[in-house]
Amino acid sequence: MPEHTTTSPLPVTVIGGYLGAGKTTLINHLLNNANGMRLAILVNDFGDLAIDAALIESQEGDVISLSGGCICCSYGNDLQAALMDTNKMPDPPDHVVIESSGVALPGAIGSALTLIRAMRLHGIVTLADVSTLQQHATDKYLADTIERQLRDADIIVLNKSDLVCASEIDAVTTWVTTINANARVVPTTYATIANMVVLDEQPQTSADEQSPLALNQQPQNAVRQNNDNHTQHFKTIKLAATQPVDSAKLATALASDKCGLLRAKGFVQNQSGNLHTIQVVGRRWAVTDAPTGVDCGLVCIGRDGQWQIEEIIAGFDGISIA
């Protein structure tokens, strides 16, 4: 899924997964942590979307306006029209998030995005309830749909991991890998994945470079006992880029299984002297022309102990851990 464009299209993240996987929880989490980023959230229906009433500024038909510049649209049976409307907004959002319906194939939605020049697929995140995934995966009606949803993912989030023991998470992870060997697999609770992992937000390095990024906010209605065994620590690494580099080759390497990182973003100069933006979301990467005046360098995020960078960057002169 390589991509190189000369414009800076609107990034779109597709959230997939069966009913009960935690898609809506993730959406709420992204909204609560938007931190100034103006999100357009497209949902099939407003059904279970419990937006904090204090956030709602107004509702007109299928569009809810939220404080901070975010909006929520219900697209009903016409996602493509909703995307076109979003694209035509006078004051477009910074990022679009699509919550796909429980039986939709998120990859198909990703393909449909190639039909809109001004949008780009940032990444596909498929959620699964780790406590019910394997039961659904043997359901005679659902098995192949669940597998196809997992197959489409760049990042697979095994949600509700506090409901099962560590060995079960390992077993499910192993099974998921047989379905989609290339996606990154992240166990979590309450669908709390940091916005910067899922969205096109510049990843930040924290002071100790090792923090539970995914668990930066526990929902108020949390009733389950958080088991620290399941807390996922994420590690961020900053890379310096001091020499021109083949940007596509570097992006490919960062998105490889061997590297295993979850998310990278940064700027490099290519051999022709052009500044490029590199985006990596799990197995997916994109290279676009960079805005002017940026400093070269990348920030990479991965699950602590689950990825490695040294060997990857060894093949690129001028790329080093900062």
Added chain:
Amino acid sequence: MLTTIYSAENIITMNPARPFVTHVAVQDGRVLGAGSLEELSGFGDYTLDDRFKDKVLMPGLVEGHSHAVEGKWWRYVYCGYFDRMDPHGKIWSGLQTITEVVGRLKEIEQTLTDPTVPLTGWAIDPIYYEDKNITRHHLDEVSTDRPIAIMHASGHIMNVNTKALELADYLRTGIEHDGVPLGDDGLPTGELKGPDVMMPVGQYAGFDQNLFDFDEQGLVDFARLCVRTGVTTATDLAARLGDDVVETGIDVTAKSDFPARIIPLRFHHGVTPQELIDQVQRLAPMSTDRFRLGKIKVVADGSIQGFSARLRWPGYYNGAENGLWYIAPEQMREIYEKALAANIQVHTHTNGDEATDLALDILQDALRKHPHPDHRFTIQHGQMINAAQYRRMAKLGVCVNHFANHHFYWGDEHYRLTVGPERAERMNACRTALDNGVPLAIHSDAPVTPLGPLFTAWCAVNRITSSGRTQGEHEKISVAEALYAITIGAAYTLGMDDEIGSIEAGKHADFAVLEKDPTTCDPLTLKDIPVWGTVQGGRVFAAADA
């Protein structure tokens, strides 16, 4: 109260106690009685109307699965392979080659004065063409300046010209979508598969966003087709029923010269199960005699020829991957349970046999929670239902409305490509349905195939494909059974068999007026019986005036 007694050459009542009579008495839009003139004169004063003395009357035909949007689509250029009658009775000749399609479009194009106005066509079906691939270059022969789009007969695919692709910003490299085939140049060929990719382009070429919603003129034109085909009650089976559409429907059908009863079903997409139930419950009391609200349509899977239907093992004959669910099982469960509890009837579209299994499994569970002695849940299409499934349906009280017309139009494709010979021969297995006691209707799915219950009956009786083969001898039904399916049978699936579907005392005075007797003609000529018009609610509508 004025009583009119109509005489006819024969009146087929569908009342087995007196199946054929010579006279029917009508008062205030309802049937006072059916019998001999002497019998009926016992009701008192009457006017004898013998305008139908050379005609044959049947109960007004009931189309249990159509879409009123056909009326709207006739404003586009007809590009189908077979001859087809428009709402004004004009027969448009079928186009047998791509060259003929281009020829007709050129003809129409030359009548357009505004050089930018789009040219829009429908009903093309390239499976019948030797060169099955139509591209934008074919349509560019018609015009490179104005956008052109043609909807396929299936309603699932569209062909457009270069201009239309340009306007939608599709004429570029970098598109990666199964629904947008690319040429050697990396640019789209102009074939667009699925609503996701059709609508963004179609809107520049004359198809509006609400492609499947009827409008005022479209509803009037649809009703004209009803008169021409003997239909007095027709469903609009997948309506979104926005408030404006409901208002249009109520207003248009209320006009004194509107000749049909329209039954729109709210389809499940785009709202939660609870919102669906709430909306239908809110709409139901707004029903009028000629616009009946309060039923739900659920779509479980896609289509067989589009390989999006959900099939049981062994799946598609050509090895295609299994199709798609259009609803999550949990959502179907919630709709069924809430609908049974609220006494709302649900019709469920299933094409593949796995989709039917799912619907029956869920209904069986739901009925244990919410027992309902007469729910009349109906499987629509159910094209691949097997004998065991019919036995189950009979136990569960489920009706079926089969897509008999499919045999003729796509039967050869099903045999050759989609499900293979064995299962193609038992598709839309009307015989097995009846033998197992499953209430049966048959349908056209207009505009996918033409509205016309007598043609639909011909399909179920003869099972002849477009290449002329008889496919599935065993599943044929008799003419009497087919006529029952397009009257009482269809009425039963709509819960209206106490009002319509037969000519007997107390029912609506809805008649199909035919030039020949379907019970005595050669079954191979059923489809050729000319329709004079209809009587609907006691009002006479001649096709010639429609």
